[in-house]
Amino acid sequence: MSKPDRRIDIEEISGVTVARLLEKKILDEANIEALGQELFALVDKDGRKKIVLDFTLVEYLSSAALGKLITMHKKVTTAKGKLALCSIQKDILDVFKITQLNKVLTLCTNLDEALTKF
């Protein structure tokens, strides 16, 4: 069970780390900073290289949150790993398309599809 102050819930599936984002609104600056630290630790501290970020619960995110995702993508790529994002709600998907980050990040319809990317 997750600790209440955590921003992600982690599960290992077939050698892939699935990190479920627990916040509905990734807007507040302090929250975004804390989320970034938890995500970066998966690579920098735990040495994980195959990571899926599950967005099922996420209803809002700001450009500052996008910034953390780009930094995460760079960290995983530098570590010669792979990052995929899945289960992104329509409104959020539009944000990725408007900023054209759908061309940089691997976006998948659901977790099953994301797991095939590794």
Place this chain on the structure above:
Amino acid sequence: MTNPVKLEIMIPSNTADGLGAQEKLVSLMEQFEYSMRDVFAMRLSLEEGITNAIRHGNKFADDKSVIIRCDISTEKMRVVVVDEGAGFDPEDVPDPTLEEFIERPCGRGLMLMRAYLSICEYSDGGRCLTMERERNSPLPILED
């Protein structure tokens, strides 16, 4: 029919108060029964506009405030955000979709506001942002 409402909020230069102001304005939109799509668009724009005023405008200075003026009716919502910073030229903000900037972790807020708003204009040397969204405004056509 709900009568138009005017509201002015002055906040210190911290993002927690910015979020509080944002929540008040979103509640107003819900009272006026704007669609989920309109609320999503305006909430995102408010977050970007108010955070920019606090972070880049006032640079989190304790002695500077941000003023948020809102006019809402059944047809549209108009929000003006004024900071006390040095200002900036929006033309100097690079296009974050260009290849050389696409992997930069910052610089997408202005682009998102322009996409989601009917009007997104800076005046007074970049210290005053006017945001307006008409009810049920379309989004840009997005390619898959």
